[in-house]
Amino acid sequence: MKQTQHFAGNVFQRGRGILRALFACAAVFSLLAGSVKPSSAEGDPRVLHEQVTVQSSHWQLLRWNDGSVVCNIYVDHASQPSIDDVNFSCGAKVSQTWLSTPACSPAQYGASSSNCTGLMLRYLGGQTRTETKVVELPEITMRLYLTDCQPGQWCENRPGLRLIAEEPVDGHQITNIYVRVVDNEKAFNGPVSELKLPPTGEKGEWLEYWAESDFGDRSQRFQVKYRAYSGVQDGRQVYRFDLLTEEWASSLPGGALLWQMFPPVDGSVPKLFEQPLAPGYLATTNRYALLAGNLIRNGLVEDAASCSDRGVLQNGAASVCGERAAAEAVLTWQNKYDAQIYAAGLHYNVPARIIKGVIAQESQFWPESSDPYERGLGYITENGVSMLLLWNLNYYAEACLPIYGRAGCAAGYTSMREDRQITLRRAVFDRIGSESEIDLIAAMLYASAAQTQQMVKNVTRAEPAEASTYEDMWMMTIANYYAGSGCLGNALNASRNETYPLKWQTLAGYLEETCTIADAYVDRVINYSD
The missing domain is CATH 1.10.530 (Lysozyme)
Incomplete structure (x- = not known):
């Protein structure tokens, strides 16, 4: 691979937003077989505002010998500060000093602590307050099932879909599912919808679907490209069905999913672009003079020793004699x-x-x-x-x-x-x-x-x-x-x-x-x- 030239400028640079999405958690789309393309979400994320009671407390670390304040610690609980709390408020060095401080025996009996070393913890008081906590709720999920025809096949029945929407928030339910295809939009009541896909041309059409909930919002809009091409075979009307999704990628030739484009509907894609059924279909019986020369030079063809030129030309390729001697090894290699x-x-x-x-x-x-x-x-x-x-x-x-x-x-x-x-x-x-x-x-x-x-x-x-x-x-x-x-x-x-x-x-x-x-x-x- 030469890769000798690069297009000037940054016109072919990809956006960084893709990378941010790559490293974000996106478990929801696994329910869609990792295949359906979501458009941008509408409105704010699903949230619930809860009133919660928070009890906070104020603590101090003081020196045993003179009572001077080293650090103030404020925590959102009534318990003694944890090591993490002290680290956050006072730093690791102060935290370690406090942890390693021995007990001050005189202070335990009401005597002076002036001869004690290290730090002591003192509680100054606490308070209770009410805060509004924002809780993010799970999104509506949707699943797509195929009916009457599988991708990559010709079928007598027109391909169909079954869509199921799920509302994960207790006490709420899906009210409607919407489907838009070939500039027509249709609404279905409830969490399940079934429909026959409209026939398409050879280049296919985009199917878009989403759901609404009585929570007061809607799901993302999901998109998938399909083809239901109508034809006639043996006097019968049939449909060629293809779906550009990860789940059915095995029914597509390589690259079709990336480019969101269908191969010719008549199956005329050259064998080169088809995925073979098994590794054995890749076998070739070509002559490779340079490969033969390399095999001979590395001692992998014993019969080449009988050639007058030792089986190899000055340019490294095998000679005619060398190619004959290496033929079986080249075929295997x-x-x-x-x-x-x-x-x-x-x-x-x-x-x-x-x-x-x-x-x-x-x-x-x-x-x-x-x-x-x-x-x-x-x-x-x-x-x-x-x-x-x-x-x-x-x-x-x-x-x-x-x-x-x-x-x-x-x-x-x-x-x-x-x-x-x-x-x-x-x-x-x-x-x-x-x-x-x-x-x-x-x-x-x-x-x-x-x-x-x-x-x-x-x-x-x-x-x-x-x-x-x-x-x-x-x-x-x-x-x-x-x-x-x-x-x-x-x-x-x-x-x-x-x-x-x-x-x-x-x-x-x-x-x-x-x-x-x-x-x-x-x-x-x-x-x-x-």
Whole structure:
């Protein structure tokens, strides 16, 4: 991965608010399968104002020998101050002196304490007051169930939904559920609603829903994109149903959820972009001369010794004789990572065949690079790791939190001091050569997909579903992984007057001279198994 250019300015920087949300507690959305996008909450948080009685007391620490006051302690309870109370009011040094003070025997018998050392605690009095306590209450939760058809299938019955809203506050109940779809809004009485989804075009529609309570407020508005495309098969009307949610991500090709765009409804997505059914479907039988040369040089092909040139050319690739000798080893080696690639593709929602194609193009599956600036199976660079830490927020959190903690990571990668950025990048580089290296490459491709999405939106002022196609978004993502955001961003800017959907073949014509190699790279990655 070259990553030689970066788009000028900060037009492609993401907002820090995303990071704050990442590090906040958000258990409520797990009820929605982690998939449905909430819009902003309406009004103030749910709160209850309670009148509570608070008893406070005043204490002092004094010196035994002269009775001088060292510290005043005010606490919101009637009991003797705790160590934490004393620490807070007087500091750790005074607190420790008080703890280590021995009993003053003369004072116990009414005699002078002038010869005693240390500190004594004295109670001065207390008072009772009434305060208003603000108690935050749990939010209304909503659950979505599917009826009549499952995502990723053609069904004779029109897909339906069942929505259930729950009011967690005792003594209150859900009054209505509202659903808005295709510019129509419908209200349902009570906490349960069932409806048939209206048919959509190939690009789908947004479904929005929320609930109201007799508490006097409403839930967040939740949004999910669906497609119920009507067609005819064998003379029968059928519906292709797709849902862009985490829960049914396995029914979607990689990237569809991130970009909120559906693949072609006719199932014409090339095999490259589909998630294979099992690791075995990733197997290839390609010739790799450089891989063969590496295997021979490292003593992994015994038969090469019989070649007159020892099986290796001066450039490190295998000779014709060497390739013949190493053929079986090359076949085994190029498929040795398939199980890891398959798992990483599912985890990061990146097509596994693209991951394998990138590795094939970058390193021919040999884990050691001769280039000091590009490392590992994916020829990973510092610029590439920076892209990863900026655009894959989950991976950033996973890498950052163990090193710098929540407070040190919350502001984001670009806000860190340079020395901290270097340390974090090194921590990521340390994963090269480990069991998690394939995950790292998949995570970087996901980061590239996220950055590509933002560049497309910034330049076209449109969502990817409107500005381009599913296949072309992946081609742009691969180019961005290899050449960097400068190459792709400048090409997007130069193509502003092109009609949509924007195709990679058109965009490649706008690549600057130093970036044109990205077009050939994309072609080799997507055709690696041919």
